[in-house]
Amino acid sequence: xxxxxxxxxxxxxxxxxxxxVDLAESVRDALVVFTSDHxxxxxxxxxxxxxxxxxxxxxxVPFIVRFPDERLAGTVVHEPVSIIDVLPTVxxxxxxxxxxxxxxxxxxxxxxxxxxxxxxxxSELLRGEGLRAGIDGRLKYIYDFNRDSGEMFDLGHDPGExxxxxxxxxxxxLLYEAMIQAFAREQQAKRAETGETPTTPEDLEKLRGLGxxx
Numbered sequence: 001x002x003x004x005x006x007x008x009x010x011x012x013x014x015x016x017x018x019x020x021v022d023l024a025e026s027v028r029d030a031l032v033v034f035t036s037d038h039x040x041x042x043x044x045x046x047x048x049x050x051x052x053x054x055x056x057x058x059x060x061v062p063f064i065v066r067f068p069d070e071r072l073a074g075t076v077v078h079e080p081v082s083i084i085d086v087l088p089t090v091x092x093x094x095x096x097x098x099x100x101x102x103x104x105x106x107x108x109x110x111x112x113x114x115x116x117x118x119x120x121x122x123s124e125l126l127r128g129e130g131l132r133a134g135i136d137g138r139l140k141y142i143y144d145f146n147r148d149s150g151e152m153f154d155l156g157h158d159p160g161e162x163x164x165x166x167x168x169x170x171x172x173x174l175l176y177e178a179m180i181q182a183f184a185r186e187q188q189a190k191r192a193e194t195g196e197t198p199t200t201p202e203d204l205e206k207l208r209g210l211g212x213x214x
Contacts, residue, residue, distance in 0.1 A: 014064075029068040031093050035086060036061040045161070052125075054133040054142050055161050059123045065108075067093065072113060079115040080135045081107060082122070122183050132180045141166070141176035145184065150177050 014034060039058050041047045050058050063081060066073075084104035091098045092106040105116050125131040133142040138156035143149075152166040152173050166173040199207075 031068065031090065032064075032066040033086065033090060034062060034064040034066075035083065037083065054123050054125055054131050056140075056155070056159065059133070065089070065093075071111070072108070075113055077107075077113055077115060079117075079137070080121045081115055120179065122180075124184070124187065130184070132184055134176050134180050134183070136176075139172070139176075141173060141180065143177055143180045150180075152176065 038050045039056075039061055040050050041052065041055070041057050045053060045055050045057075047053060052058070061083070063083075063086070082104060085107050086104070088098035088102050088104045088106045089108060093108060098106060105114075105119075107113060107115060121135045123133045123135070130145050131142060132145070133140060135155075138154055139152065140155055140161070141150055141152045150166060150173060151164040152169055153161040153163070154165055155161070158165075
């Protein structure tokens with residue numbers, strides 16, 4: 001199995017971290033969050049590593065939270081959430097009110113897991129005009145702005161995203177496409193408003209060390 005050794009290694013390290021937190025009195029009241037910014041491709045759709053597509057192997061990542069008092073221990077959430085939920089969730093867990101205009105949602109309101117029900121989780125990959133994806137429960141639509149084409153998957157029946165069902169769900173596909181195009185315009189407007197942050201030589205060197213800059 002490609003990548004199985006990495007999975008085993010990461011599992012072992014996560015277990016050691018959990019055990020260390022339990023043992024170390026100085027961090028016993030720590031909130032532990034385990035997540036990632038992306039996954040990796042291993043030829044599921046013909047590619048390797050990441051940064052090429054928005055299929056599940058690239059964007060579905062763990063989001064594991066351990067509270068000091070072990071509340072909600074063992075709870076598994078099947079609804080899609082987003083990386084933008086990490087900041088408001090951690091702020092709220094630490095006793096701070098997230099800013100009203102912050103992106104994302106606090107997932108642990110009222111002492112239970114509260115996933116927004118009426119939200120489409122969005123993902124984007126900025127290569128050329130870019131790829132954007134919308135995930136709404138079991139349905140997922142990926143729109144390629146470079147090729148002006150989209151594909152839809154029923155993740156409930158096809159978690160490996162091998163069968164494009166856009167043609168048989170044309171009306172719904174058009175709704176997803178319009179929503180994704182509106183999302184792209186909104187994000188582009190925000191970027192134009194805030195401008196780009198200059199990259200320092202030190203940051204470039206760090207990015208080069210991670211393989212993001214050559």
